[in-house]
Amino acid sequence: MSKSKHVKVVLRTRPSSNFAQDIINFGLDKKSTHIHIPKDTEGGYINNQQEDWDFKFDSILHNASQENVFEECAAPIVKGLFDGYNGTILAYGQTGAGKTFTMTGATENFKHRGLIPRTISQIYKDIADRPQTACSVRVSYLEIYNEQMIDLLSKNVSENNSQDQFQIESNLNVVEDKNGNSNVRGLTSEIANSEEEALNYLFEGETNRSISEHQLNKSSTRSHCIFTIYIEMRSRVESSEKVIYSKLNLVDLAGSERLSKTHTTGVSLKEAIEHIPYRQSKLTNVLRDALGGNCNTLLIANIWGEKEHIEETISTLRFATRMMCVSTTPQLNVQYDPLALIKKYEREIKELKQELSMHDTLTNRSHVHYEPLNEQQKMELNKTLRSYVDGEIEEIEIVNLRQIRECFNQFKNLVKLLEIEGEERLKFLGNKAANNNSMMTLPTGSRDATAIHSEKLQQFNEMKEVDQDIGVGDVEGSGFGIGLAPQKSNLKGKDKRRKGAQKGSNLQHSQLSRVLNSGHNDEDEETEKDVVESSTAIKDEQSGNVAANNMSSNNPNQLPPINGNQHITNDGLNAALSPSKKVSIPTTLPPPSRPEEFESFKKGKGSDMSKVLIENKNILRQKKKLAKEVAEELNSIKDELDTTKQNLDKKYAERNSGDFTDSKEHIVIDEEEYYLLNTLKTLRQQYRQKFEIIKQTRKEIEYCSRLVDQCRQRLMQEFEQYYENLYGQNLVEVVDENNQIGLQVEDVIDIGEKFDKIQSERMSHEDPDSLPYYNARKNTERKKQIQSKGRKANYSFKAN
Numbered sequence: 149m150s151k152s153k154h155v156k157v158v159l160r161t162r163p164s165s166n167f168a169q170d171i172i173n174f175g176l177d178k179k180s181t182h183i184h185i186p187k188d189t190e191g192g193y194i195n196n197q198q199e200d201w202d203f204k205f206d207s208i209l210h211n212a213s214q215e216n217v218f219e220e221c222a223a224p225i226v227k228g229l230f231d232g233y234n235g236t237i238l239a240y241g242q243t244g245a246g247k248t249f250t251m252t253g254a255t256e257n258f259k260h261r262g263l264i265p266r267t268i269s270q271i272y273k274d275i276a277d278r279p280q281t282a283c284s285v286r287v288s289y290l291e292i293y294n295e296q297m298i299d300l301l302s303k304n305v306s307e308n309n310s311q312d313q314f315q316i317e318s319n320l321n322v323v324e325d326k327n328g329n330s331n332v333r334g335l336t337s338e339i340a341n342s343e344e345e346a347l348n349y350l351f352e353g354e355t356n357r358s359i360s361e362h363q364l365n366k367s368s369t370r371s372h373c374i375f376t377i378y379i380e381m382r383s384r385v386e387s388s389e390k391v392i393y394s395k396l397n398l399v400d401l402a403g404s405e406r407l408s409k410t411h412t413t414g415v416s417l418k419e420a421i422e423h424i425p426y427r428q429s430k431l432t433n434v435l436r437d438a439l440g441g442n443c444n445t446l447l448i449a450n451i452w453g454e455k456e457h458i459e460e461t462i463s464t465l466r467f468a469t470r471m472m473c474v475s476t477t478p479q480l481n482v483q484y485d486p487l488a489l490i491k492k493y494e495r496e497i498k499e500l501k502q503e504l505s506m507h508d509t510l511t512n513r514s515h516v517h518y519e520p521l522n523e524q525q526k527m528e529l530n531k532t533l534r535s536y537v538d539g540e541i542e543e544i545e546i547v548n549l550r551q552i553r554e555c556f557n558q559f560k561n562l563v564k565l566l567e568i569e570g571e572e573r574l575k576f577l578g579n580k581a582a583n584n585n586s587m588m589t590l591p592t593g594s595r596d597a598t599a600i601h602s603e604k605l606q607q608f609n610e611m612k613e614v615d616q617d618i619g620v621g622d623v624e625g626s627g628f629g630i631g632l633a634p635q636k637s638n639l640k641g642k643d644k645r646r647k648g649a650q651k652g653s654n655l656q657h658s659q660l661s662r663v664l665n666s667g668h669n670d671e672d673e674e675t676e677k678d679v680v681e682s683s684t685a686i687k688d689e690q691s692g693n694v695a696a697n698n699m700s701s702n703n704p705n706q707l708p709p710i711n712g713n714q715h716i717t718n719d720g721l722n723a724a725l726s727p728s729k730k731v732s733i734p735t736t737l738p739p740p741s742r743p744e745e746f747e748s749f750k751k752g753k754g755s756d757m758s759k760v761l762i763e764n765k766n767i768l769r770q771k772k773k774l775a776k777e778v779a780e781e782l783n784s785i786k787d788e789l790d791t792t793k794q795n796l797d798k799k800y801a802e803r804n805s806g807d808f809t810d811s812k813e814h815i816v817i818d819e820e821e822y823y824l825l826n827t828l829k830t831l832r833q834q835y836r837q838k839f840e841i842i843k844q845t846r847k848e849i850e851y852c853s854r855l856v857d858q859c860r861q862r863l864m865q866e867f868e869q870y871y872e873n874l875y876g877q878n879l880v881e882v883v884d885e886n887n888q889i890g891l892q893v894e895d896v897i898d899i900g901e902k903f904d905k906i907q908s909e910r911m912s913h914e915d916p917d918s919l920p921y922y923n924a925r926k927n928t929e930r931k932k933q934i935q936s937k938g939r940k941a942n943y944s945f946k947a948n
């Protein structure tokens with residue numbers, strides 16, 4: 149693949165009928181773009197407002213199809229994966245510019261699937277084309293929201309598919325391995341043995357994302373999502389200790405306008421991506437290896453080229469230009485499997501030993517062994533050495549390297565012992581001389597030189613015990629006296645040492661735990677502080693300063709509870725809340741049944757989604773029809789094949805019974821057999837082709853079925869919300885003037901809703917910026933309630 153020296157940047161436009169053609173111009177080279185905004189005349193005579201901007205990128209994809217985008221952006225990077233190069237593709241741009249469409253695609257529509265499903269598909273095709281390589285694929289899905297990392301494939305999320313139980317994974321940490329690759333420790337990475345399995349994980353992650361979205365009241369616009377595919381490759385034919393690892397990060401970044409508010413002028417991607425300082429940001433840490441430049445990195449700058457978004461567009465183009473300055477030097481990720489290496493070395497050692505023993509046999513050294521010396525052999529060597537030292541023998545026969553090593557070992561011990569003895573003797577003589585001179589007696593309890601000597605000997609023997617290489621046996625008698633002290637005393641000594649060591653480690657442990665505990669206490673203090681702060685916040689609410697301070701806080705966790713009825717006990721607040729009232733409205737009929745209303749919903753408000761559902765179902769039907777047709781064709785080809793084979797067998801049998809060879813003993817076949825052979829060949833080819841088609845179609849059917857299900861679910865959700873909005877109010881029985889009993893909608897605003905209303909009004913005055921966040925949170929909460937109600941409702945009908 150091309151060795152790009154910078155991050156590759158591709159510009160993609162979101163198709164729009166209001167595209168600002170008079171402002172944005174693309175060059176014929178499909179790389180350059182020019183933006184012209186005429187000067188604002190209200191700026192006066194001296195007006196320095198910039199009018200023209202020029203940008204140049206690696207490629208511009210204007211109104212491009214999903215397939216084109218995949219070919220231009222992802223295909224080369226996927227190819228690089230199989231050569232051992234990591235890859236990262238980032239989608240950047242303002243909210244609504246098409247980042248998610250680019251990465252994931254329109255989940256309802258197979259034709260519009262995005263880079264991730266296409267990449268998955270390509271990877272498995274490439275694996276199938278490499279029968280000589282054993283590949284294993286794993287996938288992970290991480291979301292970063294408000295500097296919190298969420299494992300979208302965590303079992304906790306999918307198993308407890310209840311929103312109430314969703315939790316942010318707190319055990320995720322970004323770590324760097326010895327090769328400088330960053331990894332998220334604790335992040336689930338699932339083995340995906342097929343395209344289907346990998347897609348399952350993708351969809352599972354998407355579902356979990358929406359669950360967490362409800363649970364955390366977050367907006368997907370402000371979260372980064374990283375879907376990572378890891379590939380491990382080993383050759384099936386060459387040496388298998390060589391392993392190629394590669395990974396591809398597919399990143400759907402948060403909407404850029406949020407980010408650019410704080411950092412539009414940073415020089416590098418890292419600074420511009422988040423307002424958190426680069427080094428501390430979770431995103432930049434997770435993508436450190438990608439941004440650090442050791443992989444093929446590509447940025448897709450998504451723009452929404454309408455006039456009203458021109459400022460965001462220019463900001464995106466500026467950022468994309470800066471990204472082109474980030475240099476990359478992709479590095480090959482080849483490692484050697486240590487276990488396979490050990491096996492390889494063991495094999496080599498075995499072979500070398502065999503060669504050596506062959507060599508010894510040839511040179512009449514067949515008694516030589518290369519195994520380590522055992523205790524018996526060590527004792528024998530010890531005796532030989534003593535004889536040598538005592539002068540009984542003149543030389544020691546050298547047999548092999550191990551024997552020489554053992555000789556040196558034993559001589560070393562001997563020298564050490566002699567040194568100790570010499571020192572003690574000198575001390576003893578010195579003391580004796582001093583005593584003689586001063587005529588002083590040794591104080592009670594002091595030990596004589598003999599005692600010290602034996603203690604030293606004991607220490608020395610203990611030392612030897614510990615040294616595993618020393619294998620001197622318990623030798624009696626004279627010679628150079630390398631004996632072992634009694635086992636008991638050794639053990640005592642060892643016990644002491646062990647205890648000492650244990651004490652040390654206990655000490656370390658207690659110090660460590662003290663340090664840890666002190667940290668913990670700090671944390672406790674923090675928590676306490678938080679509690680105090682949050683209780684102050686509650687008090688504030690109670691005194692009427694409802695959440696104004698908290699809403700301006702950056703930490704969403706500090707938001708006051710929205711439906712916290714228990715907090716609304718203050719008189720001031722109660723006074724502000726008007727009592728529930730019945731609004732007098734005309735008597736109404738009971739609401740239509742859900743199935744009835746669903747039919748009109750599909751024709752009205754839900755018509756778009758319903759159309760998509762119908763379209764998808766049609767595609768699915770077509771695919772199924774195609775699969776059926778191809779299966780039938782396949783069966784008839786199979787029948788033909790069988791018949792042709794039978795005919796050929798008959799022909800063989802005929803030929804074998806007579807003489808069908810020419811003068812040179814070559815087999816001669818008649819025209820009919822020749823025709824049958826050709827037919828067999830053609831039929832086999834056709835069979836293979838049809839089989840491939842049916843395989844591919846089945847995959848597509850699988851995919852489309854999933855889309856149809858998703859579509860159906862979404863339609864149901866939207867209908868539930870619609871129905872709830874229309875008829876969700878409480879109905880009460882009322883009697884009219886004519887004594888007719890009817891149902892009336894009770895306009896009840898409960899205490900929580902009143903609280904919400906007051907908060908909204910207050911915030912629109914005090915902190916209007918926080919209002920969208922607050923509203924979004926409220927809406928999500930509402931949706932969650934509707935969904936859970938919808939689940940509880942017992943449908944007697946199905947969305948078709």
Ligand SMILES: Nc1ncnc2c1ncn2[C@@H]1O[C@H](COP(=O)(O)OP(=O)(O)OP(=O)(O)O)[C@@H](O)[C@H]1O
Nearest residue numbers: 162163242243244245246247248249368369402403
């Ligand atoms: N190239 C395109 N072709 C057709 N529709 C598109 C294209 N790009 C975007 N859209 C549509 O525009 C809408 C917004 O796109 P999308 O959700 O991908 O934006 P986004 O940049 O991911 O926004 P956010 O930052 O909120 O996640 C979607 O309905 C999507 O289907």
